[in-house]
Amino acid sequence: MTDTTHLEAKVLLLEHDAQQCKVLTDFCDSVGLMPLLRTSHDALTCLEQHKDLAGVLLAEDLPCGNRDALHLAESIHRLRPELPIFLRRTTSGDLDALYREFIRFPWRTGDVEQLRAGVERSIFSLRYPTALVEGIVDLTLTSMRSMFPNANVTAEPPYVVHDRIIHGEVSTIIPIESTWCRGYMMLQTEESALRQGMLKGFSYEGVGGELNFRDLNNMLGETTNLIWGAFKNRYIAPSGAATQLAQVPIVINHAHKYISFGSPDPQLCIRYSLSESGRRGGQPLVIVQRFIFNLHWSPEQFAEYAASSSSDAGELDLF
Amino acid sequence: MANVLVVDDSSTMREIVSGYLNKHGFDVALATDGRDGLVQLKADPGIKLVVSDINMPNMDGLAMADKIRNELGNKSVHIIMLTTEDNPVMRERGRTIGVTGWIVKPFRGDAVLGPFKKFCGIT
Numbered sequence: 271m272t273d274t275t276h277l278e279a280k281v282l283l284l285e286h287d288a289q290q291c292k293v294l295t296d297f298c299d300s301v302g303l304m305p306l307l308r309t310s311h312d313a314l315t316c317l318e319q320h321k322d323l324a325g326v327l328l329a330e331d332l333p334c335g336n337r338d339a340l341h342l343a344e345s346i347h348r349l350r351p352e353l354p355i356f357l358r359r360t361t362s363g364d365l366d367a368l369y370r371e372f373i374r375f376p377w378r379t380g381d382v383e384q385l386r387a388g389v390e391r392s393i394f395s396l397r398y399p400t401a402l403v404e405g406i407v408d409l410t411l412t413s414m415r416s417m418f419p420n421a422n423v424t425a426e427p428p429y430v431v432h433d434r435i436i437h438g439e440v441s442t443i444i445p446i447e448s449t450w451c452r453g454y455m456m457l458q459t460e461e462s463a464l465r466q467g468m469l470k471g472f473s474y475e476g477v478g479g480e481l482n483f484r485d486l487n488n489m490l491g492e493t494t495n496l497i498w499g500a501f502k503n504r505y506i507a508p509s510g511a512a513t514q515l516a517q518v519p520i521v522i523n524h525a526h527k528y529i530s531f532g533s534p535d536p537q538l539c540i541r542y543s544l545s546e547s548g549r550r551g552g553q554p555l556v557i558v559q560r561f562i563f564n565l566h567w568s569p570e571q572f573a574e575y576a577a578s579s580s581s582d583a584g585e586l587d588l589f
Numbered sequence: 590m591a592n593v594l595v596v597d598d599s600s601t602m603r604e605i606v607s608g609y610l611n612k613h614g615f616d617v618a619l620a621t622d623g624r625d626g627l628v629q630l631k632a633d634p635g636i637k638l639v640v641s642d643i644n645m646p647n648m649d650g651l652a653m654a655d656k657i658r659n660e661l662g663n664k665s666v667h668i669i670m671l672t673t674e675d676n677p678v679m680r681e682r683g684r685t686i687g688v689t690g691w692i693v694k695p696f697r698g699d700a701v702l703g704p705f706k707k708f709c710g711i712t
Contacts, residue, residue, distance in 0.1 A: 412695075413695070416694075416695030416696075417601075417695070474604075474605050474608060474609075475608070476604060476608045477601060477604045477605055477608060478601070478604070479600065479604065484600075485600070485601075488599055488600045488601045489601050491599060491601070492599040492601040492602055495599065495644070495673060495694075496673060496694055496695060498673065499672070499673015499674060499675075499693075499694060500673065502673070502674075502676075503673070503674070503675040503676070503693070508676050508677050508678055509678070516643070516644040516645070516649050517644060518598060518644055518645065518646060531646070532598050532645075532646050533598075533622075533646035533647060534621065535646070535647065564646040564647070565646060567647070
């Protein structure tokens with residue numbers, strides 16, 4: 271069996287009982303969770319400050335002023351629906367259906383094994399081979415050091431997150447595909463920090479152009495490309511890689527509402543407006559559709575394989 | 590007139606490679622993908638060396654190399670692939686096409702300066 275790394279994850283710990291706090295801190299140590307102990311008053315602020323959380327441990331009898339812990343759970347869920355909530359039950363009886371919707375892991379006080387099972391099933395649902403995690407860090411450090419040769423590049427210990435929040439304004443995404451995995455790699459950073467790094471001379475002399483946002487996007491894009499190539503060379507069998515199609519990083523800059531697929535070619539764009547039927551005026555909902563054929567485009571081979579009419583859609587086709 | 594053509598869709602890589610080569614006495618022309626590379630090569634008969642990425646939009650580097658050798662019939666220009674690809678099947682495809690050499694990124698100028706000067710007749 272493949273040796274897997276037990277990665278760490280940060281959780282928000284909302285607990286007031288000193289004895290339970292000790293139990294839960296020990297539990298967190300044993301499974302690789304890093305607890306951030308907070309009160310009900312600063313729970314939501316903590317969620318804002320710590321985007322990279324993996325879950326919330328909450329006591330049902332947590333003092334919450336004139337509300338209760340279940341209402342706090344509801345607020346947490348509204349703010350960060352991706353975070354699993356582990357509720358330490360202090361009362362008997364089933365939770366109301368309303369609360370069961372967002373409290374996915376209630377557990378009985380004292381039954382740490384029930385909590386452990388929930389944590390394993392949700393926070394640590396994917397296990398990553400140790401060699402892979404170590405290798406990713408190694409090849410990424412090499413790639414980053416080659417792109418930023420005058421910077422001191424280090425990596426923090428890897429951990430798992432459950433948020434879906436993008437760090438900073440500049441991000442890239444590139445598909446990772448093999449016989450044993452299919453997914454994406456992303457790099458995310460803050461535009462101002464990247465610009466500052468370039469001004470400090472992290473990269474080669476003269477590289478980075480005028481350091482406008484497109485230049486900065488390109489720096490992150492090329493770093494992505496190097497890591498992607500190194501990953502492919504190390505972890506994808508040559509026979510598999512030979513059948514792979516070329517990929518280029520997709521670069522997104524949220525601050526400028528910018529997305530690049532690596533090609534200066536025009537994109538096919540169609541705008542759709544949705545407005546209230548029977549009413550005139552008002553702002554319509556505009557949905558923009560774009561087609562980007564940046565990796566391959568041979569319109570001379572264009573062919574149609576099905577009737578263009580949509581009248582058959584939804585009809586039963588008997589054989 | 591240039592003696593080296595650098596083909597890469599990444600402006601950062603174009604800056605890194607051309608910056609190094611310019612500093613060491615080369616005259617560098619730039620292209621953003623294989624299609625652009627073909628246009629540039631046809632327009633400048635002084636180019637003796639093409640340094641090209643593989644994974645690029647519109648036309649990849651190996652397709653460009655194939656066209657240089659077989660459509661343009663240019664057998665003399667040296668073609669070096671500078672790529673993240675280290676796949677033996679792809680390398681073999683490059684060899685069959687007539688690619689001169691292969692560099693796995695990242696680019697290290699000191700490792701290629703000697704051969705590049707030789708290809709371009711720089712002493």
